[in-house]
Amino acid sequence: MSIEIIGAGFGRTGTLSLKYGLETLGYEQCYHMMELMKHPDHSELWSQAHKGNPVDWAHLYEGYVATVDWPSCNLWQTLLEQYPQAKVILTIRDPDQWYDSIMATIYKSSRMNLESDDPKKQRSGQWAMDIIWGRLFAARMDDRDHVINVFKQHNEQVRDTVPGNQLLVFEARQGWQPLCDFLGKEVPTEAYPRVNSTEDFSKFFPA
16 A cells, blocks of 8 residues: 655644545545544654654554644655655635645644643644744744745645646635546545634644
8 A cells, every 4th residue: 555645734724624535435444644643643743754763654654644733745846756656635715725734734733732831732743843843834823924924835845846747736616627637537426624713723623
């Protein structure tokens, strides 16, 4: 089994909806940040990968054919080298809405975990700081312009790097059609998944 789809979009760009959408289209299973709750041992593997150390990708992705969201989207180039035939999906959304969303959900949760009295939550919060907020955004999350600029630069790099026939730039509001056209799949009769709004977030990732 090999990774067929690499999601290059940052978290809070419709990545959980995409995970469920891909699984509906037959890409069982799709890796997402929430998989870490099932595989807590993967946290260290991701830490090593982000440090540039060798990782047994076949072991980490055992049973998966697609991967989206953090922490894998940080390493989309590494993954594309590992799986050169994979298709890349860049999920995007309005940058200002995206910033407001991460500050109200993922980053808020990371800060709460880091400041918790529970050692397990502290480790989770520190991991998120190391992998996402510190590494990508230089721990400057209150600097709106800086964070949005990082977001835009990331998206531009993906667009400029991935061959056009291998890349789909996708917004969840577009629904099934562009995704199915890109993947050569029939459009399902059911509606495209709409999950993990800011209000839904605490249900998936309780503090």
